[in-house]
Amino acid sequence: MLRVYHHPNSLLHEMGPDHLEAPVRVEIIENELKKAEYDVSFQEARYATEKEIMETHSNNLYELVEQSKNTDRYFFTMDTISNRKTYDASLTAAGGAIQIAENIKEVDNQFAMLRPPGHHATWDSAMGFCFFNNIALTANTLLANQTSRIAIIDVDHHHGNGTQDLFYMSPNVLYTSMHADPKVAFPGTGFPTDVGVGDGEGYTINIPLPIQTHDPEYLVGFDQILTPSIENFKPEVILVSLGLDGLFEDPYGILALSTDGFFDIGRRVGSLAKKLTNSKVGVILEGGYNYQEIGVATTKFFEGLQNPEFDQRVTPELNFRFKQVLDKVKQINKQYW
Numbered sequence: 001m002l003r004v005y006h007h008p009n010s011l012l013h014e015m016g017p018d019h020l021e022a023p024v025r026v027e028i029i030e031n032e033l034k035k036a037e038y039d040v041s042f043q044e045a046r047y048a049t050e051k052e053i054m055e056t057h058s059n060n061l062y063e064l065v066e067q068s069k070n071t072d073r074y075f076f077t078m079d080t081i082s083n084r085k086t087y088d089a090s091l092t093a094a095g096g097a098i099q100i101a102e103n104i105k106e107v108d109n110q111f112a113m114l115r116p117p118g119h120h121a122t123w124d125s126a127m128g129f130c131f132f133n134n135i136a137l138t139a140n141t142l143l144a145n146q147t148s149r150i151a152i153i154d155v156d157h158h159h160g161n162g163t164q165d166l167f168y169m170s171p172n173v174l175y176t177s178m179h180a181d182p183k184v185a186f187p188g189t190g191f192p193t194d195v196g197v198g199d200g201e202g203y204t205i206n207i208p209l210p211i212q213t214h215d216p217e218y219l220v221g222f223d224q225i226l227t228p229s230i231e232n233f234k235p236e237v238i239l240v241s242l243g244l245d246g247l248f249e250d251p252y253g254i255l256a257l258s259t260d261g262f263f264d265i266g267r268r269v270g271s272l273a274k275k276l277t278n279s280k281v282g283v284i285l286e287g288g289y290n291y292q293e294i295g296v297a298t299t300k301f302f303e304g305l306q307n308p309e310f311d312q313r314v315t316p317e318l319n320f321r322f323k324q325v326l327d328k329v330k331q332i333n334k335q336y337w
Contacts, residue, residue, distance in 0.1 A: 002109045002302050004033060005045040005096035010115045013089035015081040016073075020251060020289040021129040026115055029285070032295030033113075038306055045096030045114055047088075048137065052098060055144070056136050056166065058124040065090055065131050076126040090116060090131040097134035100282035101141035104237055108279045109305060111242075112138075117286040119160035119241045120187060128158065128187055135241050135284045136166045139173055142237055148172055151235035151272075153226065154179070155265055156243020156286040157253040159190030159206065163241065169200040174233045176205040176226050178218065180246075180254050184211065192329045195336070202336030205229055207329050209322070211254045215261035216316035218246075222268055223313045225329055229337040230272055237280050238273050244288025244297050252289050262297040266304025274308050281305060 011023040033040050053062050068074045068082035075081050093114040100110045112134060119135055120128030139150050152167075154160040154177040167173040182188045196204040207221050230238070244262070246255040273281045283302075288294040318326070 001039045001041065002111060002306070003103070003107050004040055004042050004111045004113050005099055006030060006042055006113050007045040007092040007096065009085060009089040009092045012085035013116055014083060015079070015129070019079070019081070021116070021287070023115075024291065025288065025294065026113055026285070028291055028295040029113055029298045032299045036299045036302070038303060045092045045112070046099060047091045048094035048098055052137065052141070053094060053132055056123070056140050057121070057132060061124050061126065065126065076131070080126050080129055080131075082131070086116070086131065093118065093134050094132045094137050097138045097284050098141050100284070101138045101145070104142065104280050104282060109281055109302065111283045111285070111302070113285050115285065118284065119154060119156060119163045119286050120158070122162040122165050129287070130162065133162045133166060135239055136163055138239055138282055138284065139167070143172055147236050149233060149235045150174070150237050150239060151230045151233055152176065152239045152241065153230075153269060154241040154243070155246065156241050157245035157250065157255055158186050158243065158287060160241055160286075161187045161189040164189070164194065164204055167200065168196050168204060169198045171199045171203055174203050174205070174230065174235065176229065178207045178209060178221055178226070181208045181210060185254060192325070192332050195332065202333070205329070205333055208325060209255060210325065212256045213322065214256045215258055215264065217318060217322045218257060218261060219264055219268070220316065220318065221326060222265065224326065225333070227268065227272065229333065231276065232337050235276055237282065238269060238277055240269055240281065240283045241286045242283050242298070242301065243286035244290070244294045247288065247290045247293050247297055250288065250290040252287070259293055259297040259300050263300035263304040266301035267308050267310055270305040270308030271310065
């Protein structure tokens with residue numbers, strides 16, 4: 001069973017007629033989930049409160065987003081733009097993410113199918129189409145309620161700079177990300193040497209992927225780095241930033257994953273969750289702009305998540321660029337995991 005949190009507000013926030021982070025994204029995904037061959041239940045997301053938002057973000061950011069409801073357009077950055085409904089949509093996106101934490105003991109597989117996305121939002125800044133950091137709100141709610149070890153798996157094409165920053169000094173959250181090479185992709189963060197600081201040193205793992213990385217290479221990185229690291233961390237809950245912009249021909253992307261690749265990613269997440277967390281997984285929607293494939297990729301991800309049994313890891317011939325990245329990440333992180 002998959003529980004999906006949704007809300008009409010997700011259809012009201014928009015950033016301009018040509019902006020691809022648009023309401024149609026959740027319409028496409030919802031339509032595909034309704035056709036899935038597994039059980040899916042939909043529940044309306046609630047509004048997050050000001051107090052809940054302020055446990056992760058600054059008063060300044062909260063007030064800026066709140067005040068945006070009073071103007072037709074406010075440019076937080078050149079591509080992160082509000083309308084009069086952005087504040088409400090941000091509160092329900094955050095509220096659905098928090099509901100994942102509130103219901104984690106009763107419901108195994110949960111999906112906050114809400115927008116705007118969140119993993120670029122920092123403590124004090126909206127950016128990268130994100131206003132509040134939804135997955136950080138999930139994690140902080142869990143941490144406030146006696147969960148002490150959370151693994152975040154960020155599969156978005158773009159590095160989750162906001163999520164990384166918010167937990168960079170924390171030993172309670174293992175943040176892992178596989179993303180396009182920050183030398184050529186927004187937001188220009190997420191290098192292998194970014195491993196955390198202070199008590200959080202070693203609890204951030206970044207795998208920057210070369211242009212046109214395909215499924216086999218991606219899955220090798222997952223199997224050889226993320227899987228053993230997460231197994232050694234022994235999380236109580238696994239959270240996933242489900243970005244779909246790694247799909248081939250995403251207009252904002254440079255990777256080359258397939259919809260079947262997302263099935264394989266889901267299967268790996270499900271296998272880890274079954275082994276480590278009694279199958280407790282919370283998934284938050286991030287990016288993804290290839291409208292022809294994001295719905296199918298989402299349904300395949302959750303199909304894999306709920307069918308985690310598999311025996312054979314992929315062992316392809318690795319191209320030179322990817323092997324270099326893999327070896328560097330292993331070398332940097334071997335002292336921690």
